[in-house]
Amino acid sequence: MATFAVLALGVMAIPGVAHAVMPVVKTVPWVAINPLIPHDTWSGKPITLKGTSDVFGVSPSFVIQYTWDFGDGSPVQTGAVIGTGTPAGTQRRHYAIDATHTYTGPVGTIFTATLTVTDTSTNESASKQYYVKIEAQSLAVEVNRAIDEGLWYLHKTQNRMVVSGADVGDWLSCPFGTCNASSGNYSNTAANVNAFLSNGHSESGDASNPYTETVQRGMRRVFQLLTSTAIPASQTNPEGTFNPDANGNGHGIYVTQGTELYQGGMFIDAIVASGTPAKVTTTGQAPAGANPGILGRSYQAIVQDMIDYYAYAQYDSLVTASLSGGGWRYSVNQFPDNSANQWAAIGVIGAERNFGAVVNALVKAANREWLIYSQAANGSFGYTSTGPVWGPYAVTPSGMVQMVMNGIGRGSVGAPSWDNAETFIRDRFGNTGGAGNAIKDYYYGLFSFTKSMLLHDSNGDGVAEPITLLQSSTAGVNPIDWYAAQVSQGDPTDGVARTLVNDQNAAGYWSGHNFDSRQYPFETAWAILMLNRTVFESGQPVAVATAVPNPAVAGQTIQLSGAGSFHQDPTKSIVMWEWDLDNNGIFEVSGVSTTVGFPAVGNYPVKLRVTDNSVPVKTAETILTIVVSTPPLEPTADAGGPYNFCENRTPWFLDGTGSTNPDEGQSEPGMPPDTIIEYAWELDGNATFNDAVGTQPDVTAFFQALGIGSYLIQLRVTDNTAASFPSSGFPNLTDTDSAQVVVRSATDPACACVSDLSARAKPGKAELRWTWKAGAHHYNVYRGTTSGGPYLKIAVVNSGTGFYLDQGPLTNNVTYYWVVREAALNEDEICQSNQASATPRTR
Template sequence: MKVSQWLKNTLLLTAILSLLPLVAFADPPVVKTVPWVVTNPLIPHDTYSGKAIRLKGTSDVQGNNIKYTWDFGDGSPVATGTVTNQYNIEALHTYTDAVNKIFTATLTVQNTTTGETGSKNYFVRIQEKTLPVEVNIAIDEGLWELHKSMTRSTSGGLLYGNWSSWTGYYAIQGANVNAFEVNGHLEDGPVSNPYTETVKRGMNTLFTYLATQGTPVQTLGNPDSNGNGFGIRVNQGNEYYQGGAMMDAIIASGTPDKLATTGPVNVTGRKYKDIVQDMVDYYAYGQYDDVRYGGWRYGTNQFPDNSACQWAAIGMIPAERNWGLTVPAWVKTANANWLTYSQHPSTGWFGYTDINYIWGPFATTASGMVQLVFNGIGRGNPAWDKAETFMRNNFDGAGYSYPMKSQNYYGMFSFTKSLLLHQPPITKLHSTSGPVDIDWYAAEVAKGDPTDGIARALVNAQHADGYWWYHNPSGEQYPFETAWAIMMLKQTMFEAGAPVAVATATPNPGVAGQTINLSGSSSYHQDPAKTIVKWEWDLDNNGTFETVGPNVSKSWPVVGNYPVKLRVTDNNSPVKTAETTLTVLISIPPLAPTANAGGPYYFCPNKTWFLDGTKSINPDNGQSEPGMPVDYIKSYLWDLDGDNAFDDASTAQPDVTAFFTGKPLGAYLVSLKVTDNTAASFPSSGFGDLSSTASAEVVLKAATDPACNACTTLKAQPKSGKVGLTWLKKATAKSYNIYKSTTQGGPYTKIGTAPGSTIFYYDGNVVNNTTYYYVVREVGANGSEYCQSNEASAKPTL
């Protein structure tokens, strides 16, 4: 081609491109919504009917031409507006409906200049109004307030964020970041989570607030445990008050070997655990070097006070326990002497600089209890027992200034830490001199307890905008209250998330003598690096967890309400546990069916995809009033697209291959509604047909995903009157569920379970000259299925 012709063609192409609409080349807005559970974004946010909550989202763009729309998913009018702050696209909304109803809200952001849009779902579930649900809502709203109020900047290509406008103290950085981390929001979390960037900004700024300083040998010993010649402190006055909160935030990242990318020399480029070790060394260096008074105060080697001392303990406890770092033995010896000096011999309280307190005795006594834990002192030791007795006898603070639950969150935070860090953690606050033990966290006057615990006090005190404020003796403490409240409500201090117990019962309600299937398989961990490894049940409500396993069964012989408690344990070191209680209702017909949507479903390419609602149970199935038709589940209706209309499929085991084919890989939420025949079976009840709903997770996998290649070697060998199945054993399998069908591609019916160590199964329930189709599914420790084999067929013959 001649140059002139090439030039003409180029100019022509340029002219054509200039006439094309900009929408053809614009990038759509990237929309994110806040997940309630980072490790499973399909778990809905909690609310209760009539409660106003905030739906929370962000965008990567803002401006007068960027518009947002919140569709709440309940048929109410949408909320629209201009995105003036890309980090805060919220809408206040009140859902009103039945318990267990799930709503799929959608945030859509549009660039009106280009026409491009982006959207993301936001799931909300209506729950019964209970204290645990109120706690979840309070944490959800509190974290959003912290996220919204961060001041953000960028420097040198790195993201920064701080809350310096709240207070002059750098320790606010550690407290606020820690509040996100203990709820599973980490700096290396999924990019789809808006809080991931928030925490990353917070951590980057936190390291810039540190400085190094020499740590020469002290009177009591050598504080330089790693021999590098320096320690690390907060680069601001009152560093011994502030260091513990910063250490906790670093440790709560859960990444001891991660390298800091910001900060001064000897901070940037070093492992998190090495930085924390140097912070421990600095506390050892700064301890008052008279062995009789081994504590901390405003500056190095100053005579101690029990306000500062707690922060040293709060930082060094997880340094030792979580990351195995070194605290010199002489530090604890001197600190134990300080505790003896500062505890009142008769009342048991701890004083400020001696046995006398200021601002009431609660903050200093709680500080002393944290330090006792640091020194390995707990129940059975007179020092601890006297302090705990004082706190129990004065839990409501009557007769003292600045009572803990209403005017001293500074002390309440230390108190909470002391009981949670005590080994084992303390659930019931005990007195040796009279008052009954009390659940210091979950007690409620409304449920017959003598006083409200910390959770109810915090929930009731939260501002409508999501923050806590004005609950301390000093205004300089107010800015810390929101983070402290979130961590106290979470009952987690410096872990990267915690286990969460979830218990279900099917059917519920049930009838007397009926087998009730109880499952804890939906329990989860907020930290993706940890898993739940143990499930324990208290089935008779006697306080003893006598039954073990993710799935158990029980029947009750008479009508009544039966509390069942589940406790789950993770693989942390030390382990952490979580508990939940559900109530099984045993009643008389007519009763609603209990829907079970099955799942989670892992759909791989080139297979037929079925949902399975056959595990739904109608507790009064086959019963009726005399002469009336029997009760049964007469319809299975599915909502596959989250519009709350159950009109996408209408069988117990629908083929959903066509619906999901072509959709982007990822997770989807589906819902099932089952309805019985009550109106015809029990006409005198005056009830219509009864229904219930349930949801399940659908995950579309790529062909290369390990779950799609985990068990692909199933073989079926026909014999007369039976079929033998063999497969390749997988090390991670706890068991295998065996399924068969008389239709190629399914749907399949479960016929048995084989242990994880087994590689064969015999099906003797066959008819000769009939072709059967089999699949085997791997089952994890929690009872959930994680992969499906190839389909193998066999035709037994005589």
């Protein structure tokens, strides 16, 4: 029985009783590991701004009020913050203070919205910023927005409560109004939690992220919905006798609800997606005697016992005179069906690959024979035989997922046949007409299909060989990008991503795309997982490419950088950057940055592929289009950074010297040459660009006043096109770029910088020496002619030895000043050394 407690959800503000406690306000980050990366939208597209408060008011006075300032000069939205019930008008529940707003502006514009929560009885208030960036509308941006809106829908419909003394949350009922991602099925909660985990929102995430608590509550509830039970040490199927209990504890774990074998795979996936096999459960069934229970055990141990239960529960009889019926259904040892089988398979795949779980080989051998039995001559799979019953678009992808579990993939010889199943799906991939006739109208099957494409393994080594192009052996049927295809781009049918983006409800959820309405509440979680191309991963690598300048003129050298790439999982990182500079499918250059140029006017796609340090590795790609055109062209702003400002290393400067004007010095005859005439910095988020000016402004006082924290800034550069190219009719052209600033305490470990930099002058040059910090990847060397800076970067040292000979040439009798900055593999600078100076002189 669930017991509810108001204080577990927030602090109630009672009229007439002054608490004088500062509200805690949080806003949702787009990227869990970096809240300064803005949420994507495009001009004219509504977006939901998302925040929470730890306090709420009660009727009739509702002393807790919120205000959303959208940051674009439009009227603010205000309303009461309530604790329970269905919000009316602009009222919002305290864990779901949202506002829908439509931003307009040029690509690259960043808006800083602010959520403020005020206790009107004490005048205590607190605020938190929320960043939105206008991007060019593209499938990738639409996918990001769809995931963003979908996760918020799940967050706001989580049912928060206290069960057995623990703050938990589930989606077994709706906390208010109508919910479209909730049901009485326990696995609905597991699937929804998995959607957060697979997008990098974790139990150990930053407390300032509202989703951290959502995941914590959800995971605690997940373990409460499991039961440990005794299983035998010996099991016999037609393949032989084996012990299903791989860890020898005599117990297996199942979902404490009917049809537990349908549901268990989603629980395994969610636990595996946590990425924390050693983490210990804090909720669930207590151990008793020989029964280890759930409480106090590692996540890996829970997953292994769930796999053991599946091994024990597999059907252990023949389905023909010679073929095993190695599958699953509703409960232990029932004649299999290929609907339930996919959940066992997906659980086994994630448990083996990511948590090191063990499943007996005879379990897979029996399942392989079941697949032979249930695959039809045309490649499709049936339900309990070769017949699909309600259509082949759930059970055929299920057969493919089971083949993945068994290491059967493209090119495998004999039965069952992956190639035949893939051909069956490809030949019908463009079908329409509902769940019985079209896989893209049947999310239950589409999710299975997506899993099989992402996890495909042709040789049984447990290493995914993801499939990008769905192919067919039927003559005249061309391969298609199953994920990214778009009719609008010339493809014969839309792929998974475009289908899901188009199907999303304006409120953020998905529903109505299944054969059985009982599956509707799962669609939001499944859609989010499909869009992010994850099943049980704790986040993905994300490729981000930039070019300076862009646009450019023919023959110009263009600087490419992948430094903005990141991993959604904070325990992993990007370790390789590769560039396909001519769009021929071959990655010719490796490195965080490189250069390219193009000889003629046109649009040139450049592809970046990044690789992470997962085992096995995972990759991500992005395509950047470089525009080569003729003047007049807008400049390209480069705000530098990210900046790490340590309190013990001042002054602090920004650096916009990387900004470029592609048509620098050009003009119409007799007109002044085009150049950048203004560098304007926006530091406080009010979009006025009047906080600092110049290429390298000193911002010490500004950020010292703000104090320790993280900040998003922008640089706007403006050229003089109006004067240089008057016949164009263009005004002066501008471009903006953003950068991150982190102000750190002097005691922050990241501020343990080089402190022994020294300089020794020689005629026309100088020797620099310092102690190389253990673990440092490389150092950037900077030089200036003013004590305290600003400085210009002159060299990179990656030798492992703290030495650099600055050969300038330096002017004798002039004093120079140097600093070195430790930098990471992705070229982000970590902190600045002490300043060293020297004056070269003639001998």
